[in-house]
Amino acid sequence: MNTPRPSRRWRGRARVALLCCGGVFGFVGFLDVYGGVGMEARSDGALLLVAALILAGCHATDLHRATGRALRWWARLGADVTAFGVGAWTGNRLLSNIVLQPVLAATSAFVLVLLALAVFLAWEDHRSPPWVAAGPAPAATAPAAGPVPGPRPPVLDAATAEGPSARAGVLAAAVGAAATLLAAALALPQFWYTARYAPSTAPPIVSVGTTLDDIEVVDDHMELTLEVEIENKGSTAVRMLTSLYEVTATPVRVADRPLPAGDPAQSYDGIFGGDYGAAGRVNSYAAYGTPQQIQVGSVGDDNAWIGPDETYRTTLRVQGPRDGFDLLRATVDVIVARADRVETEEGHRPSGRRLFTCEDGDVLMAENRRPLAHTGVFDRLTESDREVVTFWVLSDPAGGDASPWWSPFPWAGVSLQHTGHGCAHALRTDEDGLEDRAMVGRASAVAEAAMPEPEPEPKAERKAERKAKPQP
Structure with missing residues (x-):
């Protein structure tokens, strides 16, 4: 009785763990796409959601029985590469601010586990490529004897039956549909830039x-x-x-002639030494x-x-x-x-x-x-x-x-x-x-x-004040 290798025995469990990690990323991305504040948060959520969908699609392709061996191998490898890329990107975000906080420590542990799973599965997939045969090829069997079928009569579609005008109409419709899709594809990035990206990055x-x-x-x-x-x-x-x-x-002391060159008010160090804007000046006639x-x-x-x-x-x-x-x-x-x-x-x-x-x-x-x-x-x-x-x-x-x-x-x-x-x-x-x-x-x-000058007192008031004062 052949005992499977330990790596093969753990491969299925690692696949399930990787799929669970993708579910976590998808849940976080879904919350940020609909509840994130700002363009950056929603973009991060959209990236996580797309990565989770890729992981789910690759695993579904791998588990489908009708999928060919080569396609299943490429699906598994795509899931491994996607998981490693998301883990590396998340780890880079964590390394940008290394602060001892419990949430960051838990996220770091999760990222390390994800990277280890991705590397382990990628190595296992590398060891079993699809071009290595699983066993001897089955022998070819001779076809059963019987009457040889004759040539089938050609089946005419609607475009062929109606002539060249119908084929031209079908071709024009296809070209029109392709042009419409191309115009929408070209307009969508411009709309996204104008409606989302530009407002989110405006200073x-x-x-x-x-x-x-x-x-x-x-x-x-x-x-x-x-x-x-x-x-x-x-x-x-x-x-x-x-x-x-x-x-x-x-x-302010204002002079009738330019101040001498040695006057401290004429020193340019005062305005060269700092950024004072419009208030910094050197005046040849005024000392501040x-x-x-x-x-x-x-x-x-x-x-x-x-x-x-x-x-x-x-x-x-x-x-x-x-x-x-x-x-x-x-x-x-x-x-x-x-x-x-x-x-x-x-x-x-x-x-x-x-x-x-x-x-x-x-x-x-x-x-x-x-x-x-x-x-x-x-x-x-x-x-x-x-x-x-x-x-x-x-x-x-x-x-x-x-x-x-x-x-x-x-x-x-x-x-x-x-x-x-x-x-x-x-x-x-x-x-x-x-x-x-x-x-x-x-x-x-x-x-x-x-500064305003004090207003002089009226002459009448000054005379009244003099009369009011007692005479010696």
Whole structure:
């Protein structure tokens, strides 16, 4: 009695396990195709669903009794290659963010089992190709004796019976059907690109405008109106992750002739040393003093949603000193991202920023953390938990960007990072690509206005005041 090899004995069980893995991929793909958020999640689901259907079709072809031996061998090999490709692709997604989390560990174990099954079955199929005969070929048998059938009369179809005109009509119909299918095949990719791909990859485009209006001197102080407009000019919705505005006042000394070359105001290092935008300048006749901060705050709520062609407006009243300053300046910084790529978990509404001192360098900062929602089931299985961290840096012992145009603190920043990092992680540049994937960008604006001169008192009022004063 011949005992089958252990590999043959386990081959059937491995096939069943591989089919079960394909069922898992198909279930995950089905959920993401109909419930995934965004084009990327649904594309991943569609790929998994197609791979599961290929695995099911290959196994069905292998199990069908009427299938030839060569076709069954190719079906088994196709299932092995498909399973290995999906496993390698999933493993690559896991390696892109190696974080110790239970879900990622379970998915990694599943992928290793899948790859082992695919390699084992492919090796077994390689050892038993279809061109190796299963046994001796059966002997040919002579045909039974009997009358030799004569030639059959030709059977005329409708096109042949009706003549060349009917054949031309059938050919024209076939050509028309083929042209229709070809036109649909050519139009479908263009429709998919216009309706799905282009909107899902469009970058956020916002413009920021700020103005200083209604500047007036009231009693012993100055008042003005600050207006900020954030307009979404793109075709996709954006999230205003965080924002910061600052109003400063600067003393200005204006000379009648150009300042000497050795004057500190003529040093070009001040504008070469940093990116100050329109506020950085070198003036041959004016020397700018140290800016004094008057008012600072947020333009709006963090994580605010701004749809296409919508405008987010903020109007504020600012009060400040009336003496000692000549130039008023308002700066606005806004950090935005695509709204569908920074969706936060439902029900998470932080009460505000947490003010604390960061352990790395004693940096005083105000921080806010929101967990990011997963876009689909496959994303939850292959991507670690992530969060968006918005922060303001209020002071730093190492110092900040010293400039004659605005104070170095506070400044705002955003970090998209894996959950579990400390506060120091947000202060340095990360190379994990989460900000690039979410299309995080910054928009800024600067507005300036002259400090108003105090209005002279009317002569009649001055005379009344002199008469009211007691005479010595």
